[in-house]
Amino acid sequence: MSAERAGPVLVLGGTGKTGRRIAARLTERGLPVRLGSRSGSPAFHWDDPAGWPALLSGVDAAYIAYAPDLAVPGAVEDVRRFAEIAAAQGVRRLVLLSGRGEPEAEEAESAVAAVATAGGADWTVLRASWFAQNFSESFLLDGVLAGEIALPAGEIPEPFVDADDIADVAVAALTGSGHAGRIYELTGPRALTFGAAVAEIGRASGRDLRYGTMPAAEFGEMLRGFQVPEAEVQLILYLFGTVLDGRNAAPADGVQQALGRAPRDFADYARAAAAAGAWSVPAVTAAGGAA
Structure with a gap:
């Protein structure tokens, strides 16, 4: 971020x-951060919406993450x-977290692209695949802790993306040059079935x-038993039933495009999460949704 960019960076979903x-990355670089939560x-x-102008006052760049998805x-x-x-408040960069x-x-x-362009702001889209961290920080954690994961997913592979890679790309787009008008498809370097991903976690942990596998209706009832909010249950079922049809099976090179390096492999994520104790705690009800 150039010297004249003195305003804070707004991070929506700042605790997600x-x-x-x-x-955390922006703070480590000494940049002012405003959390939207x-x-x-x-x-x-x-x-x-009445509270948004105050939150955006003086902001230079904003990371937009919509919850739950x-x-x-009404999300659009x-x-x-x-x-x-x-744009009306003078925010000069908008970075949107999107779903692949x-x-x-x-x-x-x-x-977002149309509004930003009309208002003279830069925009960047981060189009992400399924988060690897869903196994350690979200709705799949309970199954790992219980020792058994059953999902309404077949043999269609998914190139799980590491949330740390998404964060690195987001910071680059919020603070650096060369990212305006770009749509980055963010995935891991290889696609795995959910069964293969669980096997990687087993080896690491x-x-x-x-x-x-289990029927979608049964899976939904299991999530409700874990006290997952109904809106998130419906979202998760939608994602399993819609986007896991092969359309996202091929890895993309968005991380390489944005950062000049390869994305982190799922096995590396699993080893790091295991070392950090993600799967060493007693069974609890996991919080958070699919993204």
């Missing part, structure tokens, strides 16, 4: 899987409205893990 990583000051709520009804309209207010293979997410991408 990508947001907290982005905020329910516990922030001022607080941020997607259902309270851009596929939910919310994101468009947020981008409009941001989701038609609704692509609508949100187009909305030393846990005896079993993997199987």
Whole structure:
């Protein structure tokens, strides 16, 4: 970020899987950060647009992560409205976290690009595949801790992306040059079936893990039993039933394009998560959704 960029960087979802990583990286670089979260000051709520101008006041760049996902009804309209207010407030860079293979997410991408362009702001899209961290920080954690994961997923592979790679790309787009008008497809370097991913976690953690499939309806009931909010249950079922049809099976080179390096492999993620104790705690109800 050039010297004249003195305003803070707003990070929506600043306590989430990508947001907290982005905020930490910006802070380490000595850049001012403003967290957009329910516990922030001022607080941020997607259902309270009246509070957005105060949050955006003086902000130079903004990372937009919609919760729970851009596929939910109303998300595109919310994101468009947020981008409009941001542009009107003089925000000069908008970086949108998007979902790979989701038609609704692509609508949100187009909305942000159009609003930013009309308002003279730069925009960048981070179109991410399934997060590796869903196994250690989100709804798949319970299954790993229980020793058995059953999902409504067949043999279609997914190139899981590491949230740390997403954070690195986001920081580059928020603070550096050469990223305006770019859509980065962010994935890992290879695609694995969910069964293969579970096997990688078993090897890294030393846990005896079993993997199987189950009908979507049964999986939904299991998530509800873990107290996953209904909106997230519906989202997860949508993702399993829609985007895991092969459309996202091929790895992409977005991390390489943005950072000039290869993305982190799932096996490296699993070893690091195991070393950090992600799967060494007693069984608890995991928090968070698919993104």
